Amino acid sequence: MELGELLYKGKAKSIYKSEKDDELISCFRDDMTAFNGEKKDCFSGKGAYNASVSAFFFNYLEKNGVKTHFVKMLDERTMVVKKLQMIPLEVIARNVAAGSIVKKLPFKEGQILNPPVIITDYKDDERGDPSVNDDLILALGLLTSSELKEVKETTLRINKLLYDFFDELGMVLVDFKIEFGRYKNGIILGDEISMDSMRLWDRETKESFDKDVYRYNKGNVMSAYGKVVEKIEGWKKEHLK
Ligand SMILES: Nc1ncnc2c1ncn2[C@@H]1O[C@H](COP(=O)(O)OP(=O)(O)OP(=O)(O)O)[C@@H](O)[C@H]1O
Ligand SMILES: [Mg+2]
Incomplete structure (x- = not known):
């Protein structure tokens, strides 16, 4: 190719x-x-x-x-x-407290967040991707207020769809990060939705099937990622006949 x-x-x-x-x-x-x-x-x-x-x-x-x-x-x-004009924001949806939110705020690891929490980080590796609130997003001119509303609503919709999907597979979508970009006159979802950009736990054992396996040396990352792929393939066989 x-x-x-x-x-x-x-x-x-x-x-x-x-x-x-x-x-x-x-x-x-x-x-x-x-x-x-x-x-x-x-x-x-x-x-x-x-x-x-x-x-x-x-x-x-x-x-x-x-x-x-x-x-x-x-x-x-x-x-x-x-080809999108990317908006330099990492839009994170959290259903369960884990990772940085537990380090920064008095949440317990595994605490259910209901309703889900949306966090927005300014995408800038050199600055360490600092969190930005709505006012800062508007002040930085990253989005207009109606675009911001749309991005958040879309993120919550995506979260519900993905959460329910993984629930059917016996897994908990703990959190995930997405990126949006401008295309023609609208804002659409870009980048990726993968095990690199989400936290996924087995519902019963709380075992990780995502990048935390790599981050914290919890086991074989390829077999963890492979499990997710296998489960999705199984779902496809059932639903996309
Ligand atoms: N449809 C698209 N059009 C233009 N740029 C895109 C599109 N989808 C994703 N991108 C951008 O392409 C890049 C993908 O690279 P990658 O995810 O490896 O690196 P990164 O985002 O710079 O770093 P990281 O995600 O590891 O912090 C990102 O900058 C992302 O914002
Ligand atoms: Mg990236």
Whole structure:
């Protein structure tokens, strides 16, 4: 497969030019990083796992009325996406307290957050992705107030769809991070939805099936990611006959 010019090499994906001006090629690499790049490794097949899960969820969300950048897969780790003007925000939805929220605030690990909590971080590695509230998002000119309302509502909708989906598989969607971008006159979901960008626990054992396995050396990250892929494949066989 011929890839166009490399436009951006992030920590986990490489973005290439496409033949079409309004599209890009997103290639999910096997690189794995944590703690803002301090921990780094490479796991053969990880990119393909994350690409397949992302593609599945982009399709699933589209079917449920959420617009995404997904166009099609080119191979198991590479997808064509609509070219967005990214909004430098990490929009995080949390259903259960875990990770940084437990370090920063008096929540107990595993505490249910109902209603879910949305947190917005300004995407800037050098500044350590600082949290920004609504006023700061408006003051920085990242979104208008109606766009901000839309981004939050869409995030809650995505959260409900993904939470219910994983619930059916016996897993708890603890939290996840998404990114949005401008496309034509609207704002749509971009980037990825994968085990790198979410926390996923077994409902009974609370075992992790996400990047925490890597972050905190909880076991074999590829077998954890593989389990999620396997469960989704099982769901597809049942539902997409
Ligand atoms: N449809 C799109 N159009 C344009 N840019 C996109 C699109 N989808 C994702 N991106 C951007 O492409 C890049 C993907 O790279 P990657 O996720 O590896 O790195 P990163 O976001 O820089 O770092 P990290 O996510 O590891 O903090 C990100 O900058 C992301 O915002
Ligand atoms: Mg990223």
